[in-house]
Amino acid sequence: MHRQILDKIKHYSKIVIHRHxxxxxxxxxSSIGLHMLLKHNYPEKEIYVTGKHDLTLDYLAKPMVVPDSAFENALIIVTDTANTERIDDERYKKGEFLIKIDHHPNEDPYGDIVYVDTQASSASEIxxxxxxxxxxxEDWTLPDQAARLLYAGIVGDTGRFMFTSTSLKTMSYAGELMGYDFDRTKLxxxxxxxxxNVLKLKGYVYENFEMKNGIGHVKLSKRLLEEYGVSQSEASLLVSALADVQGMRAWVFFIEDSESIRVRLRSKGPVINGIAKKFNGGGHPLASGATIYEWNEVEDVLNEMYHL
Incomplete structure (x- = not known):
C-alpha cells in the first residue's frame, strides 16, 4: 500500500491535501505535516493543503488559500477523515485521483486507494x-517542522500517550520524532x-456534571459559552475533564453552536462509536463524536448510554 501511494505521489505534478x-x-x-514532507522532497511540484482554519490551532500552522485551478488533474489526499461528509473543502471532488489515509473504522471506504489502519494511534502515525x-x-528526508506537526498529532490523539490506542510502535515513532530539532516543552x-476563561468553564463542568450508573454528562449551551467568553472549539478541549471521576465508565459533552449541538462521547471501556453512528456521527470505540439539533434529543443519547 505504501508503494502504491508513493507511486501516485511521484506521478502527479499537483497534489492537494485535505482533512476533516x-x-x-x-x-x-497529518495534513500539514504531509504537505511539508512532500514539498521538502518534491520542491518542483505544486502541493497544497486546504481546510478552514481553527484559531485554537494557530500554534501549529495555518492552511493555505488554495485556488480552484489547483484541483484540475490533481492527486487528492484526504487524511484523518472517516467519511466524505466530514471532508473539509468539497472541491476534493474535482481532483483526478483520491487517496484516503485514516485510522478510524472504515465504514465509508471512499477513494481510489484506501489506506486505513485502525491499529494506528493517529493519522499522523500513519x-x-x-x-x-x-x-x-525514495531517499526522503523529514524536515524538523513536519516532525513537530506529526509529533503533535500523535500526542493529541493519544491523550499524551495515556489512551489505549498507544502501542509500542506509537512510542517508538514518537521517540524517533523527538530526535528532530523542535522545542517539545514549548509545544x-x-x-x-x-x-x-476556559479554566473557569472547566470549574463549571466539575460543579455541574451529572452521573448515573457510571455514565456522566454535561450540557454547555451557546448562551453559557457566551457568558464565559469561550468558543465551541475551546469548550471541546475540556471533553477529557471527567476522565478522572471515580466510577465513571463513559461520559458525553453536549456543546451547542449556532447550528447544532455537538455530542462528544468518551469511554473507559464500553464501546461508544455505535451510539455516535445513530446520531449522525462515528469515530473510535472509546472516543467518538455526533450531532443533534434539539436539546430534547439529549435524553435519547443518554438512554443509549445507560444501556452500555
Missing part, C-alpha cells in the same frame, strides 16, 4: 510510517495551556 472539518492536532499534524518507507525507497505548553 472542526480540526484537531492530528488533523493538522504519515510517519509512510515517511519511513519513503526514506528507505506541550501550547497544546495544553488554556485561557483563564
Amino acid at each position: 472539518v472542526r480540526p484537531d492536532p492530528d488533523a493538522y499534524g 504519515i510517519y510510517s509512510l515517511f519511513k518507507t519513503g526514506e528507505q525507497q 506541550f505548553n501550547e497544546m495544553y495551556e488554556v485561557s483563564p
Whole structure:
C-alpha cells in the first residue's frame, strides 16, 4: 500500500491535501505535516493543503488559500477523515485521483486507494510510517517542522500517550520524532495551556456534571459559552475533564453552536462509536463524536448510554 501511494505521489505534478472539518492536532499534524514532507522532497511540484482554519490551532500552522485551478488533474489526499461528509473543502471532488489515509473504522471506504489502519494511534502515525518507507525507497528526508506537526498529532490523539490506542510502535515513532530539532516543552505548553476563561468553564463542568450508573454528562449551551467568553472549539478541549471521576465508565459533552449541538462521547471501556453512528456521527470505540439539533434529543443519547 505504501508503494502504491508513493507511486501516485511521484506521478502527479499537483497534489492537494485535505482533512476533516472542526480540526484537531492530528488533523493538522497529518495534513500539514504531509504537505511539508512532500514539498521538502518534491520542491518542483505544486502541493497544497486546504481546510478552514481553527484559531485554537494557530500554534501549529495555518492552511493555505488554495485556488480552484489547483484541483484540475490533481492527486487528492484526504487524511484523518472517516467519511466524505466530514471532508473539509468539497472541491476534493474535482481532483483526478483520491487517496484516503485514516485510522478510524472504515465504514465509508471512499477513494481510489484506501489506506486505513485502525491499529494506528493517529493519522499522523500513519504519515510517519509512510515517511519511513519513503526514506528507505525514495531517499526522503523529514524536515524538523513536519516532525513537530506529526509529533503533535500523535500526542493529541493519544491523550499524551495515556489512551489505549498507544502501542509500542506509537512510542517508538514518537521517540524517533523527538530526535528532530523542535522545542517539545514549548509545544506541550501550547497544546495544553488554556485561557483563564476556559479554566473557569472547566470549574463549571466539575460543579455541574451529572452521573448515573457510571455514565456522566454535561450540557454547555451557546448562551453559557457566551457568558464565559469561550468558543465551541475551546469548550471541546475540556471533553477529557471527567476522565478522572471515580466510577465513571463513559461520559458525553453536549456543546451547542449556532447550528447544532455537538455530542462528544468518551469511554473507559464500553464501546461508544455505535451510539455516535445513530446520531449522525462515528469515530473510535472509546472516543467518538455526533450531532443533534434539539436539546430534547439529549435524553435519547443518554438512554443509549445507560444501556452500555
